[in-house]
Amino acid sequence: MTEGTSNEHQVQPPSGLGVAMVGHAFMGAVHSQAWRNVHRFFDLPLTPRMVALGGRDAQRVKEAAGRFGWSSVETDWRALIERDDVDLVDICTPGDTHAEIAIAALNAGKHVLCEKPLANTVAEAERMTEAAERARANGVYSMVAFNYRRVPALALARKLVEEGRIGEVRHVRAVYLQDWLADEDAPMTWRLRKEQAGSGALGDIGAHIVDATQFVTGDVLTGVAGFTHTFVPRRPGPGGTEEPVTVDDCAVFTGRFASGAVATFEATRYALGRKNAMRIEINGSRGSLSFDFEAMNDLWFYDAEEPGATAGFRRIVVTEADHPYLKAWWPPGHLLGYEHTFTHEIADLLTAIGTKTAPQPSFADGLRVQRVLAAVERSAAEGTRWEQVDSTT
Amino acid sequence: MTEGTSNEHQVQPPSGLGVAMVGHAFMGAVHSQAWRNVHRFFDLPLTPRMVALGGRDAQRVKEAAGRFGWSSVETDWRALIERDDVDLVDICTPGDTHAEIAIAALNAGKHVLCEKPLANTVAEAERMTEAAERARANGVYSMVAFNYRRVPALALARKLVEEGRIGEVRHVRAVYLQDWLADEDAPMTWRLRKEQAGSGALGDIGAHIVDATQFVTGDVLTGVAGFTHTFVPRRPGPGGTEEPVTVDDCAVFTGRFASGAVATFEATRYALGRKNAMRIEINGSRGSLSFDFEAMNDLWFYDAEEPGATAGFRRIVVTEADHPYLKAWWPPGHLLGYEHTFTHEIADLLTAIGTKTAPQPSFADGLRVQRVLAAVERSAAEGTRWEQVDSTT
Amino acid sequence: MTEGTSNEHQVQPPSGLGVAMVGHAFMGAVHSQAWRNVHRFFDLPLTPRMVALGGRDAQRVKEAAGRFGWSSVETDWRALIERDDVDLVDICTPGDTHAEIAIAALNAGKHVLCEKPLANTVAEAERMTEAAERARANGVYSMVAFNYRRVPALALARKLVEEGRIGEVRHVRAVYLQDWLADEDAPMTWRLRKEQAGSGALGDIGAHIVDATQFVTGDVLTGVAGFTHTFVPRRPGPGGTEEPVTVDDCAVFTGRFASGAVATFEATRYALGRKNAMRIEINGSRGSLSFDFEAMNDLWFYDAEEPGATAGFRRIVVTEADHPYLKAWWPPGHLLGYEHTFTHEIADLLTAIGTKTAPQPSFADGLRVQRVLAAVERSAAEGTRWEQVDSTT
Amino acid sequence: MTEGTSNEHQVQPPSGLGVAMVGHAFMGAVHSQAWRNVHRFFDLPLTPRMVALGGRDAQRVKEAAGRFGWSSVETDWRALIERDDVDLVDICTPGDTHAEIAIAALNAGKHVLCEKPLANTVAEAERMTEAAERARANGVYSMVAFNYRRVPALALARKLVEEGRIGEVRHVRAVYLQDWLADEDAPMTWRLRKEQAGSGALGDIGAHIVDATQFVTGDVLTGVAGFTHTFVPRRPGPGGTEEPVTVDDCAVFTGRFASGAVATFEATRYALGRKNAMRIEINGSRGSLSFDFEAMNDLWFYDAEEPGATAGFRRIVVTEADHPYLKAWWPPGHLLGYEHTFTHEIADLLTAIGTKTAPQPSFADGLRVQRVLAAVERSAAEGTRWEQVDSTT
Numbered sequence A, B, C, D: 001m002t003e004g005t006s007n008e009h010q011v012q013p014p015s016g017l018g019v020a021m022v023g024h025a026f027m028g029a030v031h032s033q034a035w036r037n038v039h040r041f042f043d044l045p046l047t048p049r050m051v052a053l054g055g056r057d058a059q060r061v062k063e064a065a066g067r068f069g070w071s072s073v074e075t076d077w078r079a080l081i082e083r084d085d086v087d088l089v090d091i092c093t094p095g096d097t098h099a100e101i102a103i104a105a106l107n108a109g110k111h112v113l114c115e116k117p118l119a120n121t122v123a124e125a126e127r128m129t130e131a132a133e134r135a136r137a138n139g140v141y142s143m144v145a146f147n148y149r150r151v152p153a154l155a156l157a158r159k160l161v162e163e164g165r166i167g168e169v170r171h172v173r174a175v176y177l178q179d180w181l182a183d184e185d186a187p188m189t190w191r192l193r194k195e196q197a198g199s200g201a202l203g204d205i206g207a208h209i210v211d212a213t214q215f216v217t218g219d220v221l222t223g224v225a226g227f228t229h230t231f232v233p234r235r236p237g238p239g240g241t242e243e244p245v246t247v248d249d250c251a252v253f254t255g256r257f258a259s260g261a262v263a264t265f266e267a268t269r270y271a272l273g274r275k276n277a278m279r280i281e282i283n284g285s286r287g288s289l290s291f292d293f294e295a296m297n298d299l300w301f302y303d304a305e306e307p308g309a310t311a312g313f314r315r316i317v318v319t320e321a322d323h324p325y326l327k328a329w330w331p332p333g334h335l336l337g338y339e340h341t342f343t344h345e346i347a348d349l350l351t352a353i354g355t356k357t358a359p360q361p362s363f364a365d366g367l368r369v370q371r372v373l374a375a376v377e378r379s380a381a382e383g384t385r386w387e388q389v390d391s392t393t
Helices: A026-041 A058-068 A077-082 A095-107 A122-137 A152-162 A201-217 A340-354 A363-381 B026-041 B058-068 B077-082 B095-107 B122-137 B152-162 B201-217 B340-354 B363-381 C026-041 C058-068 C077-082 C095-107 C122-137 C152-162 C201-217 C340-354 C363-381 D026-041 D058-068 D077-082 D095-107 D122-137 D152-162 D201-217 D340-354 D363-381
Strands: A017-022 A048-054 A088-091 A111-114 A142-144 A169-177 A221-229 A234-236 A242-244 A250-257 A262-268 A277-284 A287-292 A298-303 A313-317 B017-022 B048-054 B088-091 B111-114 B142-144 B169-177 B221-229 B234-236 B242-244 B250-257 B262-268 B277-284 B287-292 B298-303 B313-317 C017-022 C048-054 C088-091 C111-114 C142-144 C169-177 C221-229 C234-236 C242-244 C250-257 C262-268 C277-284 C287-292 C298-303 C313-317 D017-022 D048-054 D088-091 D111-114 D142-144 D169-177 D221-229 D234-236 D242-244 D250-257 D262-268 D277-284 D287-292 D298-303 D313-317
Touching (some): A026 A340, A077 A095, A095 A111, A111 A122, A142 A340, A152 A201, A152 A277, A169 A250, A169 B262, A201 A221, A201 A363, A221 A262, A250 B250, B017 B077, B026 B048, B026 B340, B088 B095, B095 B122, B122 B363, B152 B201, B201 B262, B201 B363, B221 B262, B221 B363, C017 C026, C017 C077, C095 C111, C122 C142, C142 C363, C152 C201, C152 C277, C152 C287, C152 C298, C169 C250, C169 D262, C201 C262, C221 D250, C250 D250, C262 D169, C262 D250, D017 D077, D077 D095, D088 D095, D095 D111, D111 D340, D142 D340, D142 D363, D152 D298, D169 D201, D201 D363
Parallel strands (some): A017 A088, A111 A142, B111 B142, C169 C262, D017 D048, D111 D142, D169 D262
Antiparallel strands (some): A250 A262, A287 A298, B169 B277, B298 B313, C250 C262, D221 D250, D234 D242, D298 D313
């Protein structure tokens, strides 16, 4: 940069789609980061405006809005979805509130992004899916926030499966291992109450591996058998009390995909030392893929078309410009993190809305996951009996 | 070494226990290597003499004996077990012959080492166990050859569990992944015929992970639910023929240990790129352990007693002099391989016989594994229904 | 969230420190991301306002400002540093411009953040350091942007060294491996012209490992010996021309720290398959540390105080709330990426300015790195002769 | 196996090449294991007979012979090499004795296998090489025991380089890291006395990485610059005494291959937590190779001919039947260990002798390594000055 004349220029503020978000805890924080930055990296047909944040506690929601960058607040989500400056509602509240908010928003003509699991019951998820399909006929779109589909390594995995690089899928094995409840003295939280959370590890993290494996294989689970377990049935509540844990601590199940592929699943919050080990391995007739979220920038690919003497699982560092989503970011080897999966999700959502295309994963995809979880719960209740996954539309 | 007087000295040939082996394929080769060398590294109360090799084809058994170092051959195993110079019979034949040979040998007062699976049926395994217990009362010992118990890393894992380093076991997840059948054109072998092999992946490699997890946890599986699958139902036989595959290609099942620990298992020969990935992870209330045979010298240990900021799975390179079996071998970091697990097994067997102690794993341990596999097969036949593992003695 | 009265509230726009940035290529993009978001995650005494972006081309800088979120633009950096609403100048231009801009900004009473390497020559770096020290006496602060100090894993490494967990440092080995020039047909860029870039791999990425190892050890290099090499001496320029490459493609050198520790270094852009493998291993008298930026969330720690039988390099997933910088972010196992190192850098810078503390690394630290690089170049010119690193203040 | 007539057959004892070994410590143990077993796995033109073991102490050598399987003993190596039943002498003594024994054996018409380093001085190595070349003219062969050339993964690496799979070699980086001296209180051993060991880490393990990189690249080092260091200058001797350490504890150096490739080397016994980390990475113009002895069954290969989106370092588990040496061993994924490198070495030696071909690595190869080490020592003595490696024949 050399000398030159001063040439000050006021840049225009962004304009576009008015976004409101309900809920401002962990998910609210990471969604906000994505809303704030998505248009800085992706060329989008619509630029989000962060117009309003909803939360029950006036003081706390105001503080959160200031921190996260929302222009205004509402303490009543109904008021929020009625606002003219709101075009899209992003639902980051616990699962028991999803159906009511989402359906109301869709009916009010607002696009909806809803955190997973879509709902706490299949019945709710069905009603939400119906509402989504009605709205879509009117150009109002919805998406369920299975962000792991937007891990570049898993998006690449999907692409490789689609291109036939691993052939016909034979085996799917997926675990989601965390350890934040391994300590028996960890306190009670809303996530351990069935009425709020719907289920425990099964619905929270099991949902992710069900969706992710269905996404990567492009297939659906048709039957499952398994059980759940609660290792620590009571937890310390506030003020020296004890409260019963009413959800599962872990779930294990076997399953079958429509193609006949054989599957195993495990979700737990008691795998000491595993912090967020969402691991998927898929073996096909021509190759294999392997992924671990704790090294989320890597995809391991085994290509059986290679001569045996030089075949091996190769570690693809998924940071090249021709990898999914990567053109927007940094040079090769400069890693992305957890939050970027949300940025990608919202980039895809805005692109879909802007181009009047139905975004993926849809509420119907979310319902499909709920039905798998429900089948696991039925199987668990019936001595691990094989349960078909309901596939009525 | 400096100058000195010539001092030639004829070293005495080894003496001790007369050993005969039946079968001389893959298992015969690796057992022979162990018999030839065990006393070179371990201080033993008995030194093996490799007196006879049994095999049906006179020409082939003679060649094998020459190659493997056996002093004589027999084409009739009955003749072999009657020989006075034979004190121990090592059975390396397919599973359908184990019961007859083992029982005859035990009744003839010969110690027995029997390859796994102990038998092709629970009934056979029960008769073998009875024979073993009768023989033991007479000072005649027997062992089933679950060699993975003698991987130093798994022996160390057992020790850490025993010392309470991972607390109470909560999760067991084990897979045994191979890929040698992934090619649909791979030819038929005896391992794919039910009448010889008993079962497929389940009995061959599933047996190993059932035994190994029971060994490391010091616990037993009490119930299971799962299914098996045959991906390629027909294989090329000799001369352009086709032959039906009558065993499973893979097995998946969930289970429970007596302690209540939750378990998942998978055995397959179709996981492309996984050559011998016998993987075990165990999560307890104080720590975790993880192992993969494809890096068999490593044990990964997570100690939750460490402060969080410096806690992590540590890779223990199990080659230190104070690791199990390692005092006999090389300096730290100079790795051992697959075959050494058999050397350790036979060292333990000889020590047990020499000190008149019952060797481990016993035929009863082998029977216990068979009963688990049988429960998996019953569950598979009954729509993955939960099946108790028979625990009658 | 339940029903409630509408309670709209206009959140106040942030206020605080006026920031201007010069340069808007790769470094400009990542710095902008940090400036936009730092106060969303960290509690800071000052909130940055992104008031102006400087760049020579009016059209391009205007576009960049819109994309990156800067409120106005300047095409003359002199105009930019004279603006009253600018309190801090962030220099993201090539190295040949650093000295002039930084010194002018400091003299104008603006805090300065300057990208590395601090300058293209030791003489420039010395003048910058003098200007920084004069300014500091007046409460005007400066920092050189060695962002790798803010990788949480390396910050944790520093902490462990400081706490004596690895004892006295004996060995340092560091490599920075990239491969973006491995293709002989890759086109010419400013980074390959000595007059703009100062040096090649040595100054660009070698500088990072010199600074990072000095940071983690808390020590300084006192002598070095090595050489550089240019594998591809000519590169395609625009329009079918060819242009000479006037910088090194790689540099290798040995060295000594003041403590006597023995060191090796290598920087290259020709290590095919290594995308951004900045790797550091440090062996001390009580333990060791190991790091690879391609798995940047992990720190490997070997604690020799552990009993030998359970000692091993442990993989610390540096995402716990009590790890450096992590309290601001996501739950354990939810990884951070490359860009977060800049967010941390700017958080530390703002905290330092707000609390009137000299930020680290200072221009003097940057000068120290330059002097090491200069010593390497002298050694290379003199047949790898040992060269003392100049330590005059 | 079914009933049949008894068909006892006395197998003929092996016959072939009479082997004598001098020295019976660590190297003697592992060589003995190879001599005992090599013909069990490899089809060889000659079968070794282990006729005599040489050692100074009559009692100890007798015990060792019994344990290792040698038929007789000699306390004077001169007597040993004069025996008519000895065709080959295997030298496993400390380096200061190699020249005298090897030359005498060769002059007596015995083939020689000599442990590395070939000698403690270049002058000795030159005399040995001359003797080896004279002997070879008479059909008497010799080999220096750089066993790492026989790690299957490194043999595969050599093959891939030879086939051009990584193109022209640009970078070689090699370290050999151990930690057995990291404890300052570890006692004195002969390996720390210059008069016996010649040098420390440089000659013991540095020699291995020099030879292995020359082998894999098929090239030779032409110049080096570096230094050595002794961290702990005195060690406890017997009976409370202290003894000076007269060799290096570590060596670091840069270098150039004849092709122009840039190299770095480090050998140390002070890298806490690294037990036998002999690591080699080679970057070429078309790909890269990476190896770590602590995972010795794996070779990592990066093929830059792959499309960028699916390129990555692939982990080849070097246990396939078409990998070097593997046809002799177990099924895929059933790992080999350290000792097998010696079995391979001796298989190659016996094949070479039997087919009247000069075995590799020759004494000339050993001399070439000595000259590199000597150049490092000269460079260290002259302030890391660049030193040409002597290449006179």
